[in-house]
Amino acid sequence: MVIEFLFYLLYVGAKMELYNGSLDVEQIFSKWLHEEAESNYGAYIPFVGTIRAEDGIEALSFDIYEPVLEAWFNSWVEKAEKLGAKVKMAHAIGDVPVHTSSYISAVFSPKRRVALELIDEFVEDFKANAPIWKYDVKEGKRIYAEDRSTPMSGSGLLA
């Protein structure tokens, strides 16, 4: 069953994308659009996260724990598939300067309603449970963004 699902992921091209540094938004938008050009989806709703200049930061920086992120993403692929939809995601690793993008996700679906609802749930669950750690970069130093971070589901088990 697990192996069948992995083949399914390969077949539909549902693989999360990780890039070193800022995302090339236009290239990723265009790639995803082309990947689904013949899939007969009526709606394509992307979400783009861009680093804002605030509190004197030069950049944000990200650490990712890939095995758990992949399992999290694959559970969303499966959830979307049951609704006839498809999710995609790209994220940056390392430093991402202000005014560039660190995160893009998207939902494709036959009709708009499923995609509009799913992009909301998908992005919110991403913020709460994707194993990614954010740091402010100031004067070249990385400072953990603790006050903006959220404990994942099930936190405190070992306390």
Next chain:
Amino acid sequence: MVIVEFLGPIGEESLELEAKTLHDVAEQLQKIDTISAWLDKCAVAVNDQMTSDLSMELKSGDRVSILPPVCGG
């Protein structure tokens, strides 16, 4: 021995511990000052599967990951 690794900003080296369950891991980590302060806000994965079962049995070579608060995007 199980391997305990601390992800993201925790910044501690991995440890090898004798433990039969996650409860055993918890008891030992609570005694380490630099780690115990993180525990109430950290989630846990065993061999990359998230878990919420403190009685989960562990075998030698299992990898326990400690995941601090997240903020992707």
